Amino acid sequence: MFSSIEDVIERFAKNNYIASRRIATVIYLATELRKPVLVEGPAGVGKTDLAKVLAASLGFDMIRLQCYEGLDEGKALYEWEYAKQLLYTQILKDKISEVLVGAKSLTEAVDRIAAQDEVFFSERFVLPRPLLKAISSEQPSVLLIDEIDKADAEFEAFLLELLSDFQVTVPELGTLKAKHIPLVVLTSNNAREMSDALKRRCLHLYIDFPDRVQELAIVKLKVPEAATKLAEEVVTVVQSLRKLDLKKTPGISETLDWVKALTLLNVNSLDQELVTETLDTIVKYEGDVRKAQEELKDYVRRVRARRGTEAGSDKDLLN
Amino acid sequence: MQEKLVEFANLLRENGVRVSLAETLDAFSASEVTGLSERDAFRAALRATMVKRASELPVFEELFDIYFSGLGEIIKQASQAVQNALSMSDQEFQKFLDQVEKMLQKEGKNLSELARQLLQNNSGEMERKIREASRAVKLNGIERTIEENYFARALARQLGLDKIEAEIKELREQLEKMDIGSELKAKMEEYLERRLKALDDIIRRYVRMEREKRDIKQKEDQRLNQIGEKSFYYLTEEELKKMNEAVTRLAQRLKNVITVRRKRSKKGRFDIKRTLRQNLKYGGVPFKLRFEKRKKEKPQVVILCDVSDSVRNASRFMLQFVYSLQDLYSRVRSFIFVADIGEVTECFRNNDAKEALDVALTGDIINVYAHSNFGYAFRNFVTDHLGAVNKRTTVIVLGDARNNYNLPHDWCLREIRQRAKKVIWLNPESRNTWGFGDSEMDRYAAHCDLVEECRNLNQLYRVVDRLVAG
Known part of the structure; x- marks a missing residue:
């Protein structure tokens, strides 16, 4: 576990994640209080990454449950493999009759079978899904429940038992208690308001888009091969794009994609022809692309004007 | 500290942030982990445990600033002001305070506790005393600006300001008799006087701050209510913008409710064929039951929106609402009319909200400057x-049913109703005026399943609630 908030920041930085103090504090609290964290925020600000990095920096396993509409217990918790069980009984028919040899009455036969109960109802026939895996895992783990807002309200209610007691009931086997209480991270894009009961059990963390300095640091960390000047320009443009009224506001991941794409194409400044063609890495709708193009043109014009005056002053000096 | 956290939780609740008891307990344990010394960590701890909605974060931030830097900060500022008035550096002031303490030991044996703390610059203890006193006078009940004076006086009385004043006066008299340098004497005297004023100042500012705490909520409430209740006809540019957000949220809410409802009716009758097929791998033993899927009945909506001059402002909103609806449902067909009727479904689908509304309202689709003629529009709808x-x-x-004394052709509406599942009429005019002058509302109402007055956002909310429920 972490020793302090600074420790969180440091260890996250080692795993290429720049955590603000606010994020680090919440993570530190989560590990100390053993409470799940509900991470909210716009798409592409590193919500999912947070869980991955948390697992990596603690050396825990990460178990991921992606939520979607119609996700049910069978896919999230466990499935009982009837087919396998049936197959086993079929194959072992002879063995079963051996057990039953010499039984004088039906009661005795049933008793003998009952004595072998564990064979029929054992963990052998349980197919563990992410939630059960997290609970029964021998090593401590980080459980990421991604996009919980996509799952149904019933599933949320079902999660409540798990999140408060860290135990689940499998009818065939009884109640399973967690060997290690996993660190739980839930992420939500706010497609749906989460229930109060769930929110109450979690620490809440809202991650917003980073400011210019932070974003630049992130770009430098994740795409070290990018030229500093290009990175600065890209970040400036993306920051101003976020202020526009776009259908889908570009997140950090989009910024990174764009920088990577531009670096790959050997572009080193935004006032080149090629740049407009790569715009679709950051904006995903046609209407948005149009708006972004205009913003970009505006930016290039401003930069050129500035450079123009600088060049002008150089000339003055020469004269 | 615990008391302070409980009080803070109450304050959050008063300002509309839902904080449960369990969350307050979490805040205790979280603040124990982070400690109090580091302000940012403490703030993050409270934020993570007490505030669970992004929309409530601004309220939290503001209250945290007021509450946790509040009184302590005021006291600190007051003593800083005294120091500045005496024009001393930090070191000099500290030395001076030592001298004051010495003097107090000699002369101030019968000083009250608060007076002593005040003169010795013991801000922590002072803060505690003032808080106690404010609880005694029920300062948290303050609501209006006019009450400030009353509460300031009450708090001063509770703290025994008169007594402190008398004590300090006495101290000054004693000071006269003491034999210390005249310069120091003058300084001491000024110090005593300024300190007394500082206490008064602290009380006043604290009372004002307490009132402001309550105010944040009121301001917010008022603003929302105003917009909610304000008629579509009289909205300003700024309000229009906010209204658009509200309408979009409303439509979103409608969608949320609908997805939940779809879930509930997921299973239909027992499906024998699929059950058999599914269970072949178990040798025909029906381990897994299969049910027929209920057919999702996709809601189909046809919207007829009046965009004539008389309802210009209202129709902007209605169209915004129509636009949001069309975004959410796949089967919405939208028409606008004044006298002619024209379909805007495609236009709404392909354009941004703003552009789409502009196209609809500037007369590219139908002549929007004609006199409204509901009868003609309905007849055209029925034929086309x-x-x-x-x-x-x-x-x-959506319309005011002001027909300019044209033929109402209400039989068209009857025909529409006979084919449709439901006909709903939303009228942006006040109910009292229906049927007067050229309003044909009464005539049309006979052929509607539901007629609602819809002149502001709150009413629109109610209508949506009814639509969702029914």
Whole structure:
């Protein structure tokens, strides 16, 4: 576990994640209080990454449950493999009759079978899904429940038992208690308001888009091969794009994609022809692309004007 | 500290942030982990445990600033002001305070506790005393600006300001008799006087701050209510913008409710064929039951929106609402009319909200400067677009039914109703004026399943609630 908030920041930085103090504090609290964290925020600000990095920096396993509409217990918790069980009984028919040899009455036969109960109802026939895996895992783990807002309200209610007691009931086997209480991270894009009961059990963390300095640091960390000047320009443009009224506001991941794409194409400044063609890495709708193009043109014009005056002053000096 | 946290939780609740008891307990344990010394960590701890909605974060931030830097900060500032008035550096002031303490030991044996703390600059203890006193006078009940004076006086009385004043006066007299340098004496005297004023100042500012705490909520409430209740006709540019957000949220809410409802009716009758097929791998033993899937009945909506001059402002909103609805449902057909009727479904689908509304309202589709003629529009709808209406369609008419004494042709509406599942009429005019002058509302109302007055956002909310429920 972490020793302090600074420790969180440091260890996250080692795993290429720049955590603000606010994020680090919440993570530190989560590990100390053993409470799940509900991470909210716009798409592409590193919500999912947070869980991955948390697992990596603690050396825990990460178990991921992606939520979607119609996700049910069978896919999230466990499935009982009837087919396998049936197959086993079929194959072992002879063995079963051996057990039953010499039984004088039906009661005795049933008793003998009952004595072998564990064979029929054992963990052998349980197919563990992410939630059960997290609970029964021998090593401590980080459980990421991604996009919980996509799952149904019933599933949320079902999660409540798990999140408060860290135990689940499998009818065939009884109640399973967690060997290690996993660190739980839930992420939500706010497609749906989460229930109060769930929110109450979690620490809440809202991650917003980073400011210019932070974003630049992130770009430098994740795409070290990018030229500093290009990175600065890209970040400036993306920051101003976020202020526009776009259908889908570009997140950090989009910024990174764009920088990577531009670096790959050997572009080193935004006032080149090629740049407009790569715009679709950051904006995903046609209407948005149009708006972004205009913003970009505006930016290039401003930069050129500035450079123009600088060049002008150089000339003055020469004269 | 615990008391302070409980009080803070109450304050959050008063300002509309839902904080449960369990969350307050979490805040205790979280603040124990982070400690109090580091302000940012403490703030993050409280934020993570007490505030669970992004929309409530600004309220939290503001209250945290007021509450946790509040009184302590005021006291600190007051003593800083005294120091500045005496024009001393930090070191000099500290030395001076030592001298004051010495003097107090000699002369101030019968000083009250608060006076002593005040003169010795013991801000922590002072803060505690003032808080106690403010609880005694029920300062948290303050609501209006006019009450400030009353509460300031009450708090001063509770703290025994008169007594402290008398004590300090006495001290000054004693000071006269003491034999210390005249310069120091003058300084001491000024110090005593300024300190007394500082206490008064602290009380006043604290009372004002307490009132402001309550105010944040009121301001917010008022603003929302105003917009909610304000008629569509009288909105300013700024309010229009906010209204648009609200309408979009409203439509979103409608969608949320609908997805939940779809879930509930997921299973239909037992499906024998699929059950058999599914269980072949178990040798025909039906381990897994299969049910027929209920057919999702996609809501179909046809909207007829009046965009004539008389309802210009209201129709902007209605169109915004129509636009949001069309975004959410796949089967919405939208028409606008004044006298002619024209379909805007495609236009709404392909354009941004703002552009779409502009196109609809500037007369590219129909002549928007004509005199409204509901009868003519309905008749045209029946002849040209009746195919859009079938037994699953909900028809929503948005308009004031002011027909300019033209033929109402209410038989058209009857015909539409016969084919449709439901006809809903939303009228942006006040109910009292329906049927007067050229209003044909009464005549049309006979052929509607639901007629609602819809002149502001709150009413629109109610209508949506009814639509969702029914």
